[in-house]
Amino acid sequence: MDIATVDHLLTTTRSVRKRLDLTRPVEPEVIERCLELAIQAPSGSDRQSWHFVVITEPELRLGLAELYRQAFARYRASGPAGPVTPLQSSADYLAEHFHEVPVLVLFCYEGRVEQAGPAAQAGLYGSILPAAWSFMLALRARGLGAAWTTLHLRYEQEAAQLLGLPPSLTQAVLLPVAYFLGDDFQLAKRTPTVERTSWNGWGRRRAELAGRGEDEGMYLSPVRAERQRDQTDWILSPLPGLATGNEIDVHARLGMLRAVDGFVQQNGLGG
Ligand SMILES: Cc1cc2nc3c(=O)[nH]c(=O)nc-3n(C[C@H](O)[C@H](O)[C@H](O)COP(=O)(O)O)c2cc1C
Numbered sequence: 001m002d003i004a005t006v007d008h009l010l011t012t013t014r015s016v017r018k019r020l021d022l023t024r025p026v027e028p029e030v031i032e033r034c035l036e037l038a039i040q041a042p043s044g045s046d047r048q049s050w051h052f053v054v055i056t057e058p059e060l061r062l063g064l065a066e067l068y069r070q071a072f073a074r075y076r077a078s079g080p081a082g083p084v085t086p087l088q089s090s091a092d093y094l095a096e097h098f099h100e101v102p103v104l105v106l107f108c109y110e111g112r113v114e115q116a117g118p119a120a121q122a123g124l125y126g127s128i129l130p131a132a133w134s135f136m137l138a139l140r141a142r143g144l145g146a147a148w149t150t151l152h153l154r155y156e157q158e159a160a161q162l163l164g165l166p167p168s169l170t171q172a173v174l175l176p177v178a179y180f181l182g183d184d185f186q187l188a189k190r191t192p193t194v195e196r197t198s199w200n201g202w203g204r205r206r207a208e209l210a211g212r213g214e215d216e217g218m219y220l221s222p223v224r225a226e227r228q229r230d231q232t233d234w235i236l237s238p239l240p241g242l243a244t245g246n247e248i249d250v251h252a253r254l255g256m257l258r259a260v261d262g263f264v265q266q267n268g269l270g271g
Contacts, residue, residue, distance in 0.1 A: 012187065016147055017091065017094035020094075020097075020181075026103045037135070049127070051109070060104075064159060071152055107129075109170050128170075
């Protein structure tokens with residue numbers, strides 16, 4: 001596998017709005033091919049109860065665009081005042097031109113979960129969103145772009161009526177699709193993963209666990225950081241007959257430490 005190409009695809013698949021080519025037709029075969037790739041995505045219990053609604057007829061695109069625009073106007077009005085940001089300007093453009101995008105693809109899944117618990121909700125959305133993302137990646141690799149949109153869902157029922165969808169179907173994401181203008185896309189600026197990743201418990205950095213990170217102790221009091229360094233040394237020190245870092249042993253020792261930590265915290269003995 002050509003990792004550089006895969007990484008490039010993964011890091012430059014963006015929501016495309018201003019760079020959608022509204023004048024170039026999209027061949028139905030490209031959509032079908034990308035959907036064939038998309039259904040390699042996972043679904044809960046391999047149910048594959050997805051349904052992809054491809055919309056190319058101008059009146060239907062206009063109908064959906066109007067629903068989108070109504071929802072977008074409310075969303076935009078509720079946003080902060082101030083100078084228009086590049087993202088807002090891009091979103092404004094898409095709202096204005098939604099009906100001109102040659103193909104709209106609506107990703108749906110069988111079932112309704114608004115009254116259900118988190119497992120059912122995660123089960124349903126987790127069974128359709130990976131396919132939609134795979135579809136976007138497959139499009140991108142072929143020179144087409146899409147924008148991830150959900151705003152029309154404020155009017156989900158109206159959209160279902162317009163398209164004749166059964167009420168048992170959940171709409172998850174609506175992708176306006178077109179060839180993109182220009183050659184490539186940029187890496188997006190994101191919050192570093194290290195700020196959003198915990199290892200073996202909330203707020204614990206991997207560097208802290210290994211006892212050698214530059215940002216070690218950032219979220220810990222000096223006393224606690226010192227204790228953690230000692231603990232880390234202990235976790236990683238070899239036991240007779242076991243290799244250093246033996247996974248089972250490390251987990252066992254971590255479990256013990258958590259129990260001790262819990263006791264220390266409960267009894268106000270921590271630093
Ligand atoms: C759940 C979700 C809903 C979104 N809904 C909309 C939408 O309705 N309209 C829109 O223009 N962009 C929408 N976006 C696109 C985001 O604005 C976009 O993903 C984000 O700004 C990051 O930009 P990038 O996708 O180009 O990396 C949505 C994205 C997600 C994940």
